[in-house]
Amino acid sequence: MDSQLQSYLSEHRDRHLAELIEFVRIPSISASTEHKPDMLKAAEWLADALRRAGLEHVEVLSTAGHPVVYGDWLHAPGQPTALIYGHYDVQPADPLEQWETPPFEPVIRDGKLYGRGATDDKAQLYTHVKTVEAYLNTIGTLPVNVKFCIEGEEEIASPSLPAFLEAQAERLKADAIVISDGPMHDEGAPSICYGLRGLCGFQLDIQGAKNDLHSGLYGGGIANPATALVQLLASMRGDDGHIAIEGFYDGVNELSEAERAAFRELALDDAKQAKELAVPELTGEVGFSFLERTTARPTLEINGIYGGYQGEGLKPIVPSTAGAKISCRLVDHQDPDQIMKRIEAHIKKHKPAGVTVKVQQTHRGKPFYISPEHPYIQAAAKAYEDGFGKEPVYIRSGGSIPIVEVFSRVLGAPVVMMDFGLPGENMHAPNEHFHLDNFDRGIATLCRYWQELQSSGK
Amino acid sequence: MDSQLQSYLSEHRDRHLAELIEFVRIPSISASTEHKPDMLKAAEWLADALRRAGLEHVEVLSTAGHPVVYGDWLHAPGQPTALIYGHYDVQPADPLEQWETPPFEPVIRDGKLYGRGATDDKAQLYTHVKTVEAYLNTIGTLPVNVKFCIEGEEEIASPSLPAFLEAQAERLKADAIVISDGPMHDEGAPSICYGLRGLCGFQLDIQGAKNDLHSGLYGGGIANPATALVQLLASMRGDDGHIAIEGFYDGVNELSEAERAAFRELALDDAKQAKELAVPELTGEVGFSFLERTTARPTLEINGIYGGYQGEGLKPIVPSTAGAKISCRLVDHQDPDQIMKRIEAHIKKHKPAGVTVKVQQTHRGKPFYISPEHPYIQAAAKAYEDGFGKEPVYIRSGGSIPIVEVFSRVLGAPVVMMDFGLPGENMHAPNEHFHLDNFDRGIATLCRYWQELQSSGK
Known part of the structure; x- marks a missing residue:
């Protein structure tokens, strides 16, 4: 890295982390309507941060939902324009009792920043902001043009962003879209993600009698919605872990021997992982490795299940309702709307x-x-080698950033995913954190990336 | 009914109902530790009510859990002694949003008293108190000796009562045990219940990873506890509604043709019931009628199921835990501990x-x-004929009052169940209520019952 940039970043590191802590302190939970004021606060905070970094045309742009924060620096004529996407919203923090320190009182322990949203996506997003600041406050210019488009609905699947992208396509026009919003392959193993799983999320609601009934007086006499739910959900999956919905696997590619060999190359130690997660073993669809199951195979996961009495003691009722929140991860040519149709057909056929x-x-x-x-992507590989001192590996991710596909389609530009998080940083879970050495390495990688992107040309 | 008793009851009816409302107003939820002070309040209130009715030796007796309220009147030497059992505790009131008026602000609408505990068991229990009061304030004496033993843990399955009964066997000695704590067969169809189902309640807890995990990064790679729960619960039941646990039906009698004929005689209209409950149809174990399924056949019902995210929106996680509260109703010679062993064996065999x-x-x-x-029982039949103007039918109940079997075993006396509630009064459900004309008829029935019991002799 340029020595000017390097000394600037060292000198200002404490302030940068203090700012990041301020950012993580804002409980910007997009899923919960009661946090709407915090969403606005986070957007305004971020807009100020962009202005302070030297970005121009900074605006908090309203959408049908939570606003988008925009800013740009466009003084590199003839050079490529990178659109940086990220999100300032975070997942809900529950179960609260499992946090070692409160989710919105960020603290640094052992070089890691703990707090909801630390790795997903506030610290990763902030590497981009500080890279711009470092360039403009030292060299006075950036090697490429940059635009920031930071949304507030990523954790609720970006309902407003597609329409926003369509409407703002001119303003957002770019040669590359750069996103830092996920984990690298492993500690010390930087990676470039070239594939993401799609998502089909749905809610299943089962209604029995008009109210809860006494399980002594009615038990056995009428259908129990919780039992019906259990039967219906059980029918969706075979004992071998295959999804038992007709046509579910249509559009899923067979893994080639070359791909399977690459997966074997990257494989982590199953026993070690099981121990870390505190499970007896890693299990799933028969015939596929952990890495294949979590990145190259589709899934149907129950994210939440509920019905009847959940309090202390026993309440002997036949519940009146039961339900589940379910999400399918999709791969290759699976289409979420088509999958939904197939699930609906399955439910129709198997309804108790x-x-x-x-x-x-x-x-x-x-x-x-x-x-x-x-x-x-090759430019990113070189930048990682500089920032992390190691050639990155190429991976697919099991996560879904549906908006990546939308960006690529609506703006017609390649999407480059440059992740600085790590697996085990508890994204979406209690005690979420971010390794701060990757904050420094991330900025170093980006400093180099803008140079490489300039060399690659438009 | 004796005219003295009749005019006394008419004259004091408003006061009696006002007292009952006061009683229902106390949120004596035994399942919830935060309501412990209300439990004590209800016990003390009831003790005062017994004293005011003319009962003697009234005491609030402590147990390992919530106290028992005792009182007696023993001035009928040579006559039978009846032990009246009831309970002053009530079910939790949730889901609160489904109540038309708050559960602990009792109101009378259309001749019905609405409030949690109205029919289960406060109004039914109170008929006994007011019968004693009417006798002692008019005739000055009762035809038989009576003892009240009113507990505060019926809704949590009476954990402390068996030991209490053993310890207090001498004080509680009686020739008959009389209980009013359930529904009659139907409106205008008084009934005597000669059988109750047993109960085996258990909680199932499934643990996956040490915390919730991102369903994109881990989904498909590890077992999902909610899915495991669904598979395990589904394995317990066949599509025909039979419980698929090995040995579950051991000790269940085949229904004789005579019994089945009696059940057909009592059968209500399935379509009408389905409409009232707002379900598409009444379903359950194949080959048995609604009445058979709810009284003479054992069940395995999910009372509550839970795991993962239940809030607004979607939280794409693999939950770390899932669980269910389940209760089996048992009949004939089924033993709850043996059933539990068989369920445990099933779980061991089918554990995902x-x-x-x-x-x-x-x-x-x-x-x-x-x-x-x-x-x-025959004496009770005559009393019902007087109180309700109609011969009662003989029924089995699907509910469980495990303590009934304990009373009968520990005190060695027959248990006579004289119910004054009605089906559809929402026991254990929102908008619980009690038909107040059955308060009057209940007292009339009891006034006659004590005379019939005297005639039956010891």
């Missing part, structure tokens, strides 16, 4: 008697893929 | 990989049966 079933699709996102050979 | 499963038995109660030919 005596209850009514309602299905509502809540989330949809297509899978994404970019060739690892793309010049902007 | 990758999770740990914990089972904890929380409730046990044996089934109960008394011959409809018993003289004290």
Whole structure:
């Protein structure tokens, strides 16, 4: 890294971390309506941070939902323009009792910043802001043009962003879209993600009698919605872990021997991982490795299940309702709307008697893929080698950033995912944290990336 | 009914109802530790009510849990002694939003008293108190000796009562045990219950990873406890509604043709019931009628199921835990502890990989049966004919009052169940209520019952 940049970043590191802590302190939970004022506060805070970094045309742009924060620096004529996407919203923090320190009172312990949103996505997003600041406050210019487009609805599947992108396509026009919003392959193993799983999320609501009934007087006499739910959900999956919904695997590619060999190369130690997660073993779809199951195979996961009495003691009732929140991760050519249709057909066919079933699709996102050979991906590989001192590996991610596919489609530009998080940083879980040495390495990588992008040309 | 009693009851009816409202106003929820002060308040209130009715030796007796309220009147030497059992505790009131008026602000609408505990068991219990008061304030004496033993843990399956009964066997000695704590067969169809189902309640806890995990990064890679729960619960039941646990039906009698004929005689209209409950149809174990399924057949019902995210929106996680509260109703010679062992064996055999499963038995109660030919039962039949102007039908109840079997065993006396509630009064459900004309008819029935019991002799 340029020595000017390096000394600037060292000198200002404490202030940068103090700012980041301020950012993580804002409980910007997009899923919860009661946090709406915090969402606005986070957007305004971020807009100020962009202005302080030297970005121009900074605005908090309203959408149908939470606003988007925009800012740009466009003084590199003839050079490529990078659109940096990220999000200032965070996941809900529950179960609160499992946090060692409160989720919105960020603290640094052992070189890690703990707090909800630390790795997903506030610290990763902030590496971009501080990279711009370092360039403009030292060299006075950036090697490329940059635009920031930071949304507040990523954790609720970006309902407003597609329309926003369509409407603002001119303003957002770019040659590359750069996103830092996920984990690298492993500690000390920087990686470039060239594939993401899609998402089909839905809610299943089962209605029995008009109210809860005494399980002594009615038990056995009428259908129990919780039992109906259990039967319906059990019917969706075979004992071998295959999803038992007709047509579910249509559009899923067979893994080639070359791909499987690459997966074996990257494989982590199953026993070690099981121990870390405190589970007896890693299990799932028969015939596939952990890495294959979590990145290259589709899934159907129960995210939440509920019905009847959950309090202290026992309440002997036949519950009147039961339900589940479910999400499918999709790969290759699976389409979320088509998958939803197939699930609806399955439910229709397997609906237990005596209850009514309602299905509502809540989330949809297509899978994404970019060739690892793309010049902007190769530029990122060089930048990582500089920032982390190590050649990155090429991976697919099991997560879904549906908006990645939308960006690539609506703006017609390649999406480069440059992740600085780590697995085990508890994204979406209690005690979320971010390794701060990757804050420094991330900025170093980005400093180099803008240079490489300039060299790659438009 | 004796005209003196009749005019006394008419004259004091408003005051009696006002007292009952006061009683229902106390939120005596035994399942919830935060309501412990209300439990004590209800016990003291009831003790005062017994004293005001003219009972003697009234005491609030402590137990290992909530106290028992005792009182007696023993001035009928040579006559039978009846022990009146009831309970002053009530079920939790949730889901609160489904109540038309708040559960602990009792109101009278259309001749019905609405409030948690109205029918289960406060109004029914109070008929006994007011019967004693009417006798002592008019005739000055009762036809038989009476003892009240009113507990505060019926809704949590009476954990302390068995030991209490053993310890107080001498004080509680009686020739008959009389209980009014359930519904009659139907409106205008008084009934005598000669059988109750037993209970085996347990909680199932499934543990996956040490915390919730991102369903994109881990989904498909490890076992999902909610999915494991669903598979395990689904394995317990066949599509025909039979419980698929090995040995579950051991000790269940085949229904004789005579019994089945009696059940057909009593049968209500299935379509009408389904409409009232707002379900598409009444379903359950194949080959048995609604009445058979709810009284003479054992069940395994999910009372509550939970795991993962239940809030607004979607939280794409693999939950770390999932669980269920389950209760089996037992009949004939089924034994709750043996059933529990069989369920444990089933769980051991069907436990899905990758999770740990914990089972904890929380409730046990044996089934109960008394011959409809018993003289004290026949005495009750005559009393009902007087109080309700109609001969009662003989029924089995699907509910469990495990303590009934314990009373009968520990005190060695027949148990006579004289119910004054009605089906559809929402026991254990929102908008619980009690038909107040059955308050009057109940007292009239009891006034006659004490005379009939005297005639039956010891």
